[in-house]
Amino acid sequence: MIEAVGSVDELMLVMTEFCRTFGFDHFALTQHIDIVRGPGSAFSLHNYPESWAEFYETNALGVSDPVHRASNVRNDGFRWSRMTEFIPLTAGDHQMLELGREQGIGEGYTVPGNVPGEVLGSCSFANRAGHPLEPEMVMAAQLAGSCAFERARRLWRVRQVDWREEKMPVLTDRQRDCVLWAARGKGNWEIAKILDVSQETVRSHIRQACERYGVHKRSLLEIRTLADGTLSFIDVLRR
Amino acid sequence: MIEAVGSVDELMLVMTEFCRTFGFDHFALTQHIDIVRGPGSAFSLHNYPESWAEFYETNALGVSDPVHRASNVRNDGFRWSRMTEFIPLTAGDHQMLELGREQGIGEGYTVPGNVPGEVLGSCSFANRAGHPLEPEMVMAAQLAGSCAFERARRLWRVRQVDWREEKMPVLTDRQRDCVLWAARGKGNWEIAKILDVSQETVRSHIRQACERYGVHKRSLLEIRTLADGTLSFIDVLRR
DNA sequence: CTGACCATCCCCCTTTTGTGGGATACCGGC
DNA sequence: GCCGGTATCCCACAAAAGGGGGATGGTCAG
Known part of the structure; x- marks a missing residue:
């Protein structure tokens, strides 16, 4: 169903509905912006709590978010609680995760969105601390995450090549x-x-x-x- | 279950079993290139027919697999029959797909396996022509494909820590x-x-x-x- | 303060590309 | 049989890129 969405608004609706159905509190579908690279046309779609989003923005956490780092070294999705198994976490990382927990972002599952030659990104699903991720939720998140990221890429026209309409x-x-x-x-x-x-x-x-x-x-x-x-x-x- | 496999042989078994369960004739889990370690280190695991594998090997020089190209511009999996929707196919591509059909590789589903700066690859599931891919099969393939690729990466020990500083x-x-x-x-x-x-x-x-x-x-x-x-x-x- | 790295500038010379014309032959569709 | 597209080949000239040398000053860590 995600494959069929035709607009950003619709994608937002479908993702919100998905979260409700499968028991996730929040989702975040973003391309990771590297501050070094300057302003890009990266996309970002989420329903995280306002407070967290603001805090995240103002502190420019995107550059050092351990979840982003982890998604850069994975092909499939991963539980946040198991990140330590494949990337080292600094003290600052633990601090950030702790802050997130306090603001209602506890355990989560992130699906990397990596297409060669493009800005890297990911699709995350998050819950309050104490809400365990059931296996069905994880599978659903993996499917929805990769598919949603692909839709987002196309909706935002990451590669402006509508080659079928134009004469490519x-x-x-x-x-x-x-x-x-x-x-x-x-x-x-x-x-x-x-x-x-x-x-x-x-x-x-x-x-x-x-x-x-x-x-x-x-x-x-x-x-x-x-x-x-x-x-x-x-x-x-x-x- | 794929996450738990501890050896290449085991991965082969699990993937074969997966194909049997969900109705796929073949799978192919291959790393196309390894950016960090250069040529000669790619992994490949499949149960395609001998004849096709041989043909593919011998003719692969200079020829390019459209499935691989497609997996390079996608984040999620795709049906082969719908490749034309996002990459252009040359006459040679169509010829190659036709040859595959004759040798028992008809419709298929390929999940890209991309980790930035490291490996580019894919995990494909294929059937004889005329065997339609049911939605459940596609979902299963998406899940298994991304997960299997991640396992394969780790089994082949593609990555050790801190590769960025060393090699890139x-x-x-x-x-x-x-x-x-x-x-x-x-x-x-x-x-x-x-x-x-x-x-x-x-x-x-x-x-x-x-x-x-x-x-x-x-x-x-x-x-x-x-x-x-x-x-x-x-x-x-x-x- | 020394050495490593960075950014900036200069020379000469060879090789590779880009651009402007051509030409022949095959093949498939109308 | 003609036309369009493809693949093959040829020439000449200008522009750009590559390869080899250099030099200067600045910053920053050891």
């Missing part, structure tokens, strides 16, 4: 091969050897690929193809 | 600025104007950034910084 460039296989090897750092001459064609042919393919994307640099071509899924980091970085 | 290149602010503008397609001269410094300074920053990443091309630098989260597409593509 599509490369021919040969063009794609050339761009792939270019993205792996090969020069035209090397690509020519690899694909067993002339250097001029490679040049030509890349030139035409550039035209399709409306760019005049191969590095832009590489980035655009990575951004729209024509290439993937997997293709490029594997060797 | 870190750029200075100025270096990052230069790489950012370079990734936006600017030349050294333009970047110099934008940052109000000499062209030589820009050159120097980018050169030193290249050194840190051990690459010899700015385009590689751009891609690596995108892959490890130093830059994000949001930074690069917004205007």
Whole structure:
């Protein structure tokens, strides 16, 4: 059902309803902003208590939130109470968690939202201290969390590529091969050897690929193809 | 239950059992690349038909799996039949999917396995063509996939603590600025104007950034910084 | 105060890309 | 049979990037 939501408001409603149904007090669906990176178009949607949200904002806890740190080293969700098993917690972290407990954020479950090349994020579900997380709740949270994060990405147009509506460039296989090897750092001459064609042919393919994307640099071509899924980091970085 | 497995063999057993229980013919749990440790350290666990695995291995050079590309631009799992909704497929991609169908790999569901700056991979569940994926199967696959991938990461001991300090290149602010503008397609001269410094300074920053990443091309630098989260597409593509 | 790191600037020279033209051949659809 | 798209190849010239040397001043920790 989360897959079907068409607006941010609707997502808020569905998530709130989900929390009610499965016995969570709060949820928070956010992209983690790194202060170093400056202002971004990161999204944030939650129904945490006002007081906690304010406190969190003013103290810029986002940069050192242990939950965020943990979600950066995990693929699946985790209970907050078990974070110590895979990241070290500082004194400040414990202090922060204690503060949260006092304000009604006790135990929780966080699902990492990690897509290569994008700002990292997560979807958390939290309860007052003393409300244990039942296995069904955890499973539901894992499913809803990953799905909701994906919806949020699309709603906020993290990658502005509505390529189906607009005419997104599509490369021919040969063009794609050339761009792939270019993205792996090969020069035209090397690509020519690899694909067993002339250097001029490679040049030509890349030139035409550039035209399709409306760019005049191969590095832009590489980035655009990575951004729209024509290439993937997997293709490029594997060797 | 997957969380509790303690060995690779056990994981294989549990996954096979999972497939039997929920009606999947095959699974494939693979790490496509390991950003930190470089080539040769990826894990792979599957029970695909021998013939397909062999074919895949021998032809994998230069060819790219659309499923892997798709898993690179998603946070949650997806049905293969709906890939066209978020990545473009080339003629070669369709051909490859057709070949798979002939060899008993029809419809499937793939859960991305991405941990920033570390591993990119996925966990797929596949069926013969004509076996529709029921909603329960999809939910089960989503849960099992993300969890299994996390277990696999830990079993293969991909990560030890504090890898960031050891292995990941870190750029200075100025270096990052230069790489950012370079990734936006600017030349050294333009970047110099934008940052109000000499062209030589820009050159120097980018050169030193290249050194840190051990690459010899700015385009590689751009891609690596995108892959490890130093830059994000949001930074690069917004205007 | 010394050494490490950072940011800034300069030189010369080679290689690689980008841009502007071409050309031939195959293949599939109308 | 023609047209559009694809893949292949060719040339010449200008612009950009890469590789090798340097230099200066500033900051900050040991």
